[in-house]
Amino acid sequence: MSQIENRTFDEIQIGETASIEHTITRRDIDLFGIVSGDVNPAHFDEEYAASGMFGKTIAHGMLSGALISTVLGMHLPGPGTIYLSQSLRFRRPVYIGDTLTVSATVTEKKADKKRVVLDCACVNQDGDTVTVGTAEVIAPTEKIIRPRTHLPDVQFVDAS
């Protein structure tokens, strides 16, 4: 996919859905820890996590939130979207190796202010809903098609 294209307010249909699939890796959790500063042992310390209620390290809850925001920013509505609000309910833990289907489904359109409400969910490979929420955005009124940004890769470097 070399281009990114939005869905305008007028194009968007109630019931329309978009989704991405993402398998959670140790690298994801490490990067999320670096960018957020959240190095809570629940996410990094296997010895600590082994004795806790989840039995092993888990992904940051807000990583699910980040993936939901990606569906909105990249696909539905995509470029030109103004993110107004998001609710998130973290129902179940997300483990390394889990494959999440992250979706957003349009439930409401408010024509006067071009606002769109979407039900959002992250569902794992077992069909369990791990995170749910509702987003409200201002949808773009103009079609936007742009070359897709390609970010560099990252390598971990021992800080010592």
Added chain:
Amino acid sequence: MSQIENRTFDEIQIGETASIEHTITRRDIDLFGIVSGDVNPAHFDEEYAASGMFGKTIAHGMLSGALISTVLGMHLPGPGTIYLSQSLRFRRPVYIGDTLTVSATVTEKKADKKRVVLDCACVNQDGDTVTVGTAEVIAPTEKIIRPRTHLPDVQFVDAS
């Protein structure tokens, strides 16, 4: 800070607050783009952003959410916290160079299920509130003091 220590449910007081300060960099946005997959041009394409409503590239809204979750996971209540829910309202854009004060303040304790409700906010260097929300967590009942995890640094590598 070589150790990380939590606040137990019994220690936590209504009105208690914790905060971190973080200055947003291009590197933060690049890393958030890599970990989330959100390469919306609003965050990466200066030419595109120059003609948009914010005039320049902005940080992902959910980066504010990530910083809020860091206050909860690292400080209040800290290790042992179970994250139940988070609401977020993105009131203003966050630009590169903005210094955010990210805080969580306890507004309610529910003794039966050890739940704690916190008002959360990100305020920029001009005193403008950019993001607000409410979190609900299960607070830890046991004191946890652990060595702080030190993550490696990352270097960007051209993927071509």
